[in-house]
Amino acid sequence: MTTRMESHICSAAPIYEKPLERPVGIRPRDIAFDIDGVVADTMQVFVDLARTRYGLTHLRKDHLICYNLYQCVPAPAHVIDDLICLTLDDDHTLRVPAMEGAAEVLTRLAGYGPLRFVTARIWPESIVRWLEGLLPEVPAGSIQVTATGDPEVKHRVLKEMGVRYFVEDRLETCRLLAQRGFVPILFDQPWNQEGASFPRIYSWSELNDLLAWED
Template structure:
């Protein structure tokens, strides 16, 4: 059962995952699957688990190739943002710095992508830390004294919850088939905005 809506969240204590939360990364994965391998039947709705090797029924070498291409510098810059993410983040940057923790190995490409989709946010207001693996996000978040984190990977949310950090599970096809374990599930960025930037807040 999904937990009830939270009390208003202090944006200074909030951080975000990027791929699957801010960046619609799997849209590029699907496009490349269509173009490179003719897998025109494939859609994001087929991604029913986080581990693509378990749910897509494709050869490992094909998935490896598609992941490699999707995350390379060229294709990273082609990733569309998740609906409403740039608008909400630009508003949020008016009241708090934007902090992102990604499981990518290298922060530079996705940082440049963020600069491109958030052109009105001063670059010094954007911090990106590459953890290299989902399992290492907890230590980074604890060191930053983050209390709330938005992620699309349910195992990461479980780990954070056990450590006392409140996770917000961003709704995606790959996390809908597992119990939410009392997490607060975020349907979209407009809903998240209502919790972080309640109406009437002064952004001046």
């Protein structure tokens, strides 16, 4: 989800030149997660709203090939502004579908320690409630959400958490994390197809296979 102009994301320039090896055997305590675009299929709500509120009936999620929605959605900026605000408001946040398999893997992970989420949202309350609804077997105290308000400072939070791996859908955030020694795991989405340098996963079951599940 973008709320700012990020024209450089769609440029032809390489995002990060040195490919990172695919991690295996990730310990549960070493990983944290972005929420929108990774756990929550937030952009599906954006597309649904675009279709119903603004008659963009041909729009599909796979048309969102760029993180900067202003560059890939065929609508005036004020319409896109409105759609972003609607998508992120409390009512619509609570109605966001989850990515398939996310709840199962996260519930299992919670058996090893608190779940850590870092979001660039400014106001985390509604997405925290959404997570609590998604993960009814996980105690609320084991769902830790840090809202940075800015994707570019996620690395500070991750450093404090002491985690090494971060599952993220925004390419620029992956690049910044890699530069600081973290291992970003890119969750495949239509808007991050240029990120060949990062380990990419296509599903939560694939992530499940990268984790070291100790008995």
